[in-house]
Amino acid sequence: MQYMSTRGRISGLDFKDAVMMGLADDGGLLLPQQIPALSRGDIAALTRMAYPDLAFRIISLFAGSIPAADLKHLIDRSYQAFDHDEVTPVVHKDGIYVLELFHGPTLAFKDVALQFLGNMFEYLLKERGAHMNILGATSGDTGSAAIYGVRGKQNINIFILHPHQRVSPIQELQMTTVTDPNVFNLAIRGTFDDGQRIVKEIFGDLAFKSRMALGAINSINWARVLAQVVYYFYAFGRVQRATSCEEVYFSVPTGNFGDIFAGYIAKRMGLPIRRLILATNENDILTRFINQGDYSTAQVVPTPSPSMDIQLASNFERYLFYLYGQNPGRVNDAMSRLAATGRLEFTAEELACVGRDFMAGSATRQETLDTIRAFHAATGYILDPHTAVGVKVGKELTGGEVPLVCLATAHPAKFGDAVREAIGQDPVLPPVFRDLDKKEKRCELIDADTGSVREYLQKNALA
Structure with a gap:
């Protein structure tokens, strides 16, 4: 399998080089040159x-390009860190199937990919006798999952940008209480979109990227998306055995389009998904795109589901590549237009194509809290606010004719304030969260400025 860029100037990479490159050197995102097609029997x-x-x-x-025995060892090692034998179990509650993706070390779905990617980086660096400085931005969960994926690993330093006071208290503590010498937390005076912009601008300076040996752990790295494809297949199998269904809906709370893009890849591979349901909070640029063809940026609105408080979805470019018939010229034009005007427009034919794969809806703050409250009253099960967005939208858009699978992207204890407001009680704290606020912390506050972050990297990166 070889890899190419959405912008057309990079192609012919093997998997190892695609993982190490992260963001394509032409500014695009890497994708496989072919997507395997699987039969129903497969x-x-x-x-x-x-x-x-x-x-x-x-x-x-x-x-x-990875020897089979090595790949099997990396995967087995990655999922030994999870606290459930099934890794991503499926539970049936209130007429829907909840795919629990929060059984990894940081209790968020990002662990599924980042435990694997951290081990893959360590393997490839050892093989090449090289080192890496990972640079990433987080809206909450990616940062802690990335840090836990590489903390203490040889030949790797990690630098994570998070928006100051715009992640949940536990999300912040999960990052800032990791004091391993190879971990650097930077709280930026701005939003997640600012952090994402800084990361892309720094990676776009190819000479600096090479000199600093920069690597990407955000979902711009194809290996992240690939690892997430797996749990769509796993969940379908579990639901099919329970119901003998021929197809399912998946409802996916998303802000950055990475998790739902993994579902789109699974669908292209042949997994019988009737529709992927995209669920957003008030930061609804992706919902507006699917329902109205309106992809235009607005101000980020703080919500109870902060990991989705995003306007510019970094994985959207990957989907545009397929929507535009795998035409990199059109992708280049679209991304230039988006940078210049903050918006994209689509034809009726393109929106009809979108509608064959996706449905979408959004949830307000109150609707999110109401969903947590009603679901708990009906089942005793506590949803985190991101999952509640997916449940609300999924139930609203489907009628029960085929099973609905809702992705539970985080443990509710990560968002105790929202849960308490919804049901009047705190979720039970898992042992890993207890006494986090008493641990030593290490974090630096920095301007949301590309030059400031570059300077910090120059002072602290592995050389």
Whole structure:
């Protein structure tokens, strides 16, 4: 399997080089040059497997340059860090299937990909006798999952930008209480979109990127998306065995389009998904795109689901590549237009194509809290606010004719304030969260300025 850029000037990379490059050197995002097509028989065999075996089989289709025994070892090692035998179990509650993605070390769905990517980086760096300085931005969960994926690993320093006082208290503590010498937390005076912009601008300076040996751990790295494809297959198999269904809906709370893009790849591979339901909070640029063809930026609105408080979705470019018939020239034009005007427009034919794969809706702050409250009253099960957005929108847009799977992207204890407001009680704190506020912290406050972050990297990066 070889990889190419959405912008057309990078192609022919093997999986190892694609992982190490992260953001393509032409400013685009990397994708496989072909997506494997699986038969119903193939899918039936895959979805009967245990999670690590399924992950090995799916990832192998895209990572042929990694020896099979090495890849199997990396995957098995990655999922030993999870506290549930199934890794991503599915539970049936209130007529829907909840795909629990929060059983990793930081209790968020990002662990599924970042435990794997951290181990993959360490493996490739050792193989090449090299070092890496990881630079990433987070709206909350990516940062802690990335840090836990590489803390203490040899030949890696990690620099994570998070928006100051715009993540939940526990999300902030999960990052800032990791004091391993190779971990650097930077709180920027701005939004997640500012952090994402800084990261892309720094990676766009190819000479600096090379000199600093920069690597990407945000979902701009294809390996992140690939690892997330697996749990769509796993969940489908579990629901099919319970219901004998022929197809399912997946409802995905998303702000950055990475998690739902993994579902789109699974659908292109042949997984029988009737529609992917995109669920947003008040920061609804993606919902407006799908429902109205309006992809235009606005001010970021703080919500109870802060990991989705995003306007510019970094993975959207990958979807545009397919929507535009895999035409990199059109992608280049669109991204230039977006940078200049803050908006994109789409034809009726393009929106009809979008509608064959996606439905979308949004939830206000009050609707999110009401969903947490009603779901808890009906089942005793506590949703985190991001998952509540997906549940609200998924139930609203489907009628029960096929099963609905809602992705539970984080443990509710990560968002205790929202849960308390909704149901009048705190979620039970998992042991990993207890006494976090008493631990030593290390973090630096910095302007949301590309030059300031570059200067900090120059002073602290591995050389």
